[in-house]
Amino acid sequence: MDELRLDGNAAAGVLGEFFSFEVTTAHYACEGCGRVDQIGAAMVYEVRGLGTIVRCPSCDNALIRLAHNRGRHWIDLRGIRYLQVPDVAG
Amino acid sequence: MAVRLRRILWRLAEVTEVVAETPRTKSLLLEVPGWEGHKAGQHVDVRLTAEDGYQAQRSYSIASAPEDERLMLTVDRLGDGEVSPYLTDVLMAGDKLEFRGPIGGYFTWEVQDGGPLLLVGGGSGIAPLMAMIRHPAAAGSGVPARLLYSSRSYEEIIYREELEKLASRDGALEIFHALTRSRPGGWAGYARRIDAEMLREVSWPANENPLAFVCGPTSFVEGVADALVRLGHDPARVKTERFGPTGG
Amino acid sequence: MAYVYDGEPLEPEHGGPARLLVPHLYFWKSAKWVRGLRLTTYDVPGFWESLGYHNYGDPWREQRYWGD
Numbered sequence: 001m002d003e004l005r006l007d008g009n010a011a012a013g014v015l016g017e018f019f020s021f022e023v024t025t026a027h028y029a030c031e032g033c034g035r036v037d038q039i040g041a042a043m044v045y046e047v048r049g050l051g052t053i054v055r056c057p058s059c060d061n062a063l064i065r066l067a068h069n070r071g072r073h074w075i076d077l078r079g080i081r082y083l084q085v086p087d088v089a090g
Numbered sequence: 091m092a093v094r095l096r097r098i099l100w101r102l103a104e105v106t107e108v109v110a111e112t113p114r115t116k117s118l119l120l121e122v123p124g125w126e127g128h129k130a131g132q133h134v135d136v137r138l139t140a141e142d143g144y145q146a147q148r149s150y151s152i153a154s155a156p157e158d159e160r161l162m163l164t165v166d167r168l169g170d171g172e173v174s175p176y177l178t179d180v181l182m183a184g185d186k187l188e189f190r191g192p193i194g195g196y197f198t199w200e201v202q203d204g205g206p207l208l209l210v211g212g213g214s215g216i217a218p219l220m221a222m223i224r225h226p227a228a229a230g231s232g233v234p235a236r237l238l239y240s241s242r243s244y245e246e247i248i249y250r251e252e253l254e255k256l257a258s259r260d261g262a263l264e265i266f267h268a269l270t271r272s273r274p275g276g277w278a279g280y281a282r283r284i285d286a287e288m289l290r291e292v293s294w295p296a297n298e299n300p301l302a303f304v305c306g307p308t309s310f311v312e313g314v315a316d317a318l319v320r321l322g323h324d325p326a327r328v329k330t331e332r333f334g335p336t337g338g
Numbered sequence: 339m340a341y342v343y344d345g346e347p348l349e350p351e352h353g354g355p356a357r358l359l360v361p362h363l364y365f366w367k368s369a370k371w372v373r374g375l376r377l378t379t380y381d382v383p384g385f386w387e388s389l390g391y392h393n394y395g396d397p398w399r400e401q402r403y404w405g406d
Binding site: 004005006007008009010012013016017022024025038039040041 | 098133135149190191193194195196197308312329330331332333334335
């Protein structure tokens with residue numbers, strides 16, 4: 001269902017709940033295909049009532065999986081080999 | 091250099107005015123105590139809480155320039171929407187609205203990022219692009235910009251008059267409209283959906299290294315972005331903001 | 339596995355060409371767009387089950403989340 005696809009930006013709000021830096025401009029390396037790009041360029045799927053999935057635009061691998069239930073955040077970053085961000089100002 | 095995020099917490103804005111832009115869209119003008127400013131292209135998340143505690147949340151692009159005093163959100167009324175009908179039909183001046191933001195760093199533009207700018211919008215996708223257009227107008231810069239804006243009809247062109255004013259006042263801004271469903275008599279603009287040929291005619295040549303921002307329904311955005319890349323634009327300089335299936 | 343609705347092929351919006359239909363559990367267990375089935379002798383928490391959602395999911399017992 002391509003129509004449901006959103007940009008990395010769409011996850012900026014929920015990612016900002018537990019990352020202290022602006023995540024969409026951070027670079028990731030995909031565990032599936034090795035692609036390196038900014039999170040903002042990845043694809044976001046919001047599954048109503050369940051969570052959010054960020055997928056690599058090259059290989060569709062789930063980079064980040066998020067859920068929020070019973071007052072807990074669940075964050076699965078297995079699909080990312082590393083996240084890289086320049087020194088944080090201030 | 092990355093920016094340390096302030097904790098983006100939910101807070102309340104006060105609605106100062108609700109403006110009808112077109113038959114289906116309204117702009118909300120908000121006052122936020124202690125607003126720290128934003129970058130053109132960023133959005134806010136709006137949250138509604140029903141009496142039974144049920145919450146619904148949606149993202150809306152900030153349509154106002156960083157220089158503007160009040161925040162503007164432009165809402166497309168979706169008939170079966172959970173959030174938009176409340177914002178367009180019920181919300182009034184004086185009401186409070188829960189939101190968090192500004193959010194986003196990837197789909198943003200400020201004058202120092204340079205140009206030339208190519209902005210392509212479909213329907214309510216014009217909102218973040220409008221912040222980008224209002225920003226150099228307010229900041230007094232002359233960054234060359236071209237807007238290609240697709241709407242269903244003349245009456246549904248959001249910000250139509252303001253766009254005309256900004257284009258005639260500022261030689262750096264050129265506006266091209268594409269009307270896809272109906273057009274007024276004597277219409278001289280494009281009369282079809284945006285396609286590769288139209289983009290080729292309107293966009294800066296790839297060798298001028300423009301920055302492109304494309305916003306609107308997902309299928310619209312993907313078609314335009316693919317066409318721009320095939321026309322030779324650097325994919326890293328084509329930024330997209332998909333609104334999903336219904337365009338907001 | 340469901341692949342037809344009202345005599346027509348199941349639409350992508352509803353999980354077509356083929357989706358799981360598990361009527362006795364919460365509907366999010368009825369995975370859409372199924373690409374394959376693997377039968378095992380052991381259980382592995384699935385996509386949402388590994389993010390805090392209940393491993394079984396009986397709506398009559400309101401098993402939404404881990405520990406319910």
